[in-house]
Amino acid sequence: MKHIPLAAALFALPFTAFAKEVPPKTLQTPGEIVAASQPEEWIAISPDDLLVMDIAPDAKGKSRRVIIQLMPAPFSQGWVGNIRKLAAAHWWDGTAIVRVQDNYVVQWGDPDGEDLVKAKKLPEGLVKVPESDYVAKLKQESYVAAGHVEYSRDPEITPLVQENKFLESDPYSRSMVGFILGWPVGSGPYGDEEAWPIHCYGMVGVGRNSSPDTGTGAELYTVIGHAPRQLDRNIALVGRVISGIEHITTLPRGTETLGFYKTAEERVMILSIRLASTLPADQQPRFEYLSTSSDSFAHYANKRANRKDDFYIQPAGGVDICNVPVPIREQKPSE
Amino acid sequence: MKHIPLAAALFALPFTAFAKEVPPKTLQTPGEIVAASQPEEWIAISPDDLLVMDIAPDAKGKSRRVIIQLMPAPFSQGWVGNIRKLAAAHWWDGTAIVRVQDNYVVQWGDPDGEDLVKAKKLPEGLVKVPESDYVAKLKQESYVAAGHVEYSRDPEITPLVQENKFLESDPYSRSMVGFILGWPVGSGPYGDEEAWPIHCYGMVGVGRNSSPDTGTGAELYTVIGHAPRQLDRNIALVGRVISGIEHITTLPRGTETLGFYKTAEERVMILSIRLASTLPADQQPRFEYLSTSSDSFAHYANKRANRKDDFYIQPAGGVDICNVPVPIREQKPSE
Numbered sequence: 001m002k003h004i005p006l007a008a009a010l011f012a013l014p015f016t017a018f019a020k021e022v023p024p025k026t027l028q029t030p031g032e033i034v035a036a037s038q039p040e041e042w043i044a045i046s047p048d049d050l051l052v053m054d055i056a057p058d059a060k061g062k063s064r065r066v067i068i069q070l071m072p073a074p075f076s077q078g079w080v081g082n083i084r085k086l087a088a089a090h091w092w093d094g095t096a097i098v099r100v101q102d103n104y105v106v107q108w109g110d111p112d113g114e115d116l117v118k119a120k121k122l123p124e125g126l127v128k129v130p131e132s133d134y135v136a137k138l139k140q141e142s143y144v145a146a147g148h149v150e151y152s153r154d155p156e157i158t159p160l161v162q163e164n165k166f167l168e169s170d171p172y173s174r175s176m177v178g179f180i181l182g183w184p185v186g187s188g189p190y191g192d193e194e195a196w197p198i199h200c201y202g203m204v205g206v207g208r209n210s211s212p213d214t215g216t217g218a219e220l221y222t223v224i225g226h227a228p229r230q231l232d233r234n235i236a237l238v239g240r241v242i243s244g245i246e247h248i249t250t251l252p253r254g255t256e257t258l259g260f261y262k263t264a265e266e267r268v269m270i271l272s273i274r275l276a277s278t279l280p281a282d283q284q285p286r287f288e289y290l291s292t293s294s295d296s297f298a299h300y301a302n303k304r305a306n307r308k309d310d311f312y313i314q315p316a317g318g319v320d321i322c323n324v325p326v327p328i329r330e331q332k333p334s335e
Numbered sequence: 336m337k338h339i340p341l342a343a344a345l346f347a348l349p350f351t352a353f354a355k356e357v358p359p360k361t362l363q364t365p366g367e368i369v370a371a372s373q374p375e376e377w378i379a380i381s382p383d384d385l386l387v388m389d390i391a392p393d394a395k396g397k398s399r400r401v402i403i404q405l406m407p408a409p410f411s412q413g414w415v416g417n418i419r420k421l422a423a424a425h426w427w428d429g430t431a432i433v434r435v436q437d438n439y440v441v442q443w444g445d446p447d448g449e450d451l452v453k454a455k456k457l458p459e460g461l462v463k464v465p466e467s468d469y470v471a472k473l474k475q476e477s478y479v480a481a482g483h484v485e486y487s488r489d490p491e492i493t494p495l496v497q498e499n500k501f502l503e504s505d506p507y508s509r510s511m512v513g514f515i516l517g518w519p520v521g522s523g524p525y526g527d528e529e530a531w532p533i534h535c536y537g538m539v540g541v542g543r544n545s546s547p548d549t550g551t552g553a554e555l556y557t558v559i560g561h562a563p564r565q566l567d568r569n570i571a572l573v574g575r576v577i578s579g580i581e582h583i584t585t586l587p588r589g590t591e592t593l594g595f596y597k598t599a600e601e602r603v604m605i606l607s608i609r610l611a612s613t614l615p616a617d618q619q620p621r622f623e624y625l626s627t628s629s630d631s632f633a634h635y636a637n638k639r640a641n642r643k644d645d646f647y648i649q650p651a652g653g654v655d656i657c658n659v660p661v662p663i664r665e666q667k668p669s670e
Contacts, residue, residue: 059394102580102581102584103536103537103580103584131648134649170506170653171505171506171653171654171655172651172652172653172654172655200561201438201560201561202438210645210646211645211646211648225536225560225561226535226536226560226561226562226657226658227561227655227658228658229651229654229655229658230639230640230642230647230651230654230658232649232651233648233649234646234647234648234649245437245438246437246587246588249437249438249584249585249588250584250585250586250587250588251585252581252585253581253584253585304565307565310545310546311545311546311569312565312569313466313546313568313569314469314567314568314569316507316564316565316567317507318505318506318507319506319507319564319565320506320507320562320564320655322561323561323562323563323564323565
């Protein structure tokens with residue numbers, strides 16, 4: 001099987017819009033393009049890749065559930081493995097959301113995690129992941145093994161990518177950004193085979209202490225503001241919130257340094273975090289994402305960058321990677 | 336007086352860090368650099384440029400005040416003028432926050448604004464602003480008149496700017512971004528004399544209907560998520576929230592299309608919006624911002640782009656304009 005350079009992989013897809021058929025004129029908005037996509041362009045998310053987090057009910061007694069999709073190989077798998085073990089051990093049950101900093105992050109874990117005496121004991125078998133794993137080495141075999149070959153598309157469209165600047169002009173990585181396996185990633189110079197996930201809104205990462213600590217995965221956070229991309233390659237990203245983010249973005253901001261809650265009373269208790277696959281089959285949430293190698297995704301990304309209609313008089317002529325959220329939806333029960 | 340091209344103006348300042356003295360090594364974080372800045376690097380915000388918005392108290396009866404800084408000339412002054420008239424007429428009192436869409440905007444105004452019969456009558460004297468005013472023509476005289484000459488700095492440092500790519504590689508404007516008079520702006524190609532404000536987190540804009548409507552300023556919104564820069568040059572930006580944003584970012588998300596509240600009960604009443612200069616002198620809020628032409632701002636922006644310390648092992652090597660929020664603080668009473 002031919003080995004396709006990463007750069008072609010990253011960029012081949014969003015740009016097919018320039019090479020192939022243009023969507024019908026009636027599809028004016030990104031949302032309309034997504035709605036008109038074909039069922040086969042969607043990829044089911046395995047319940048084994050979903051974390052179900054139930055936090056204490058709100059002031060009116062309404063339940064609050066947040067669902068997180070874990071990152072696939074080859075990204076951050078050491079930490080993701082730890083997270084599966086923590087969920088299996090029910091380790092998070094009774095821990096809490098301890099920090100909410102406006103335009104930055106919501107963070108949860110053991111409130112006594114820094115207290116050597118009171119800290120909750122971690123389950124056996126967690127691995128210590130090296131800093132080098134903040135960046136993934138891409139090997140074609142790993143995608144084939146996972147049933148994903150979406151980056152190995154027709155390399156003939158690469159020149160079009162190079163002509164179009166919109167995702168190449170990322171101000172952060174001095175290189176390129178794009179989508180692999182449904183996730184926003186950055187990569188090194190053209191032809192490089194390294195890639196790393198990007199801190200967009202809703203992404204979930206692993207809290208840690210100063211380097212060389214890399215965190216276990218027991219302490220997690222979600223981005224709730226403008227993408228803090230200075231954290232890319234400095235912290236492990238392990239997933240993203242795909243449902244219920246409003247339950248945590250609306251929490252009161254903490255008034256201590258860095259948005260930590262000042263008192264124990266302000267914290268929001270975590271009732272449980274479970275891997276969806278361990279729930280009874282009829283209670284497992286079912287989600288799917290729009291393949292980032294599909295034509296509809298290419299049209300959608302293009303429309304995010306170049307919108308012109310009754311409302312938009314001046315197309316942006318570009319877009320940043322975090323302003324192209326990957327469409328994710330609940331699967332219909334019939335499917 | 337020599338006429339300095341805009342491009343030099345935009346970029347001259349944040350980059351003095353590369354040309355001039357480096358901050359002491361002990362200033363490791365952007366926050367430390369701001370804290371160590373000199374008093375004369377801060378510019379007081381006139382109470383005539385501050386809107387004070389009081390919304391209904393929260394569930395615990397705690398008051399909620401949001402303070403908005405209005406944009407200076409030459410940006411969006413037609414709408415800003417309307418907003419001053421609306422505040423003087425107490426027009427917003429009794430209107431409401433009607434929309435909260437996660438990762439997008441909070442919007443307020445007359446809930447019956449679209450109802451020809453029930454809509455609240457607007458005050459006399461509002462002007463209809465043309466779409467061309469989404470972009471400002473820059474004239475040196477306007478800055479001098481306003482007491483601002485911060486963009487006319489030594490053009491010799493421009494070459495350094497051109498060598499450094501971080502703010503030139505903006506994915507949106509196909510050109511350049513920077514700061515003018517303390518605000519994030521985009522501009523056309525090098526040497527162009529047009530500029531427009533950018534939709535960063537916390538920026539306040541003017542709701543409107545389809546083009547060619549440009550809105551009056553009676554309906555306003557604030558960005559509460561990742562910068563929706565497709566709106567740049569398509570909507571008037573008139574200011575930014577500088578205090579109390581947490582009172583609106585934590586509001587429940589609306590469940591109607593576009594995050595509108597489904598019922599009148601969900602809306603949050605606006606008690607009053609006043610220009611700060613119309614309040615009794617001892618009740619006027621006093622804020623100041625770090626001059627975007629100061630050395631400390633340059634150091635700060637540089638640190639946002641290139642952080643390396645006990646925590647950050649991999650400097651980003653760049654930053655996007657909306658990830659360099661302009662430092663703003665309350666003035667000490669003694670000042």
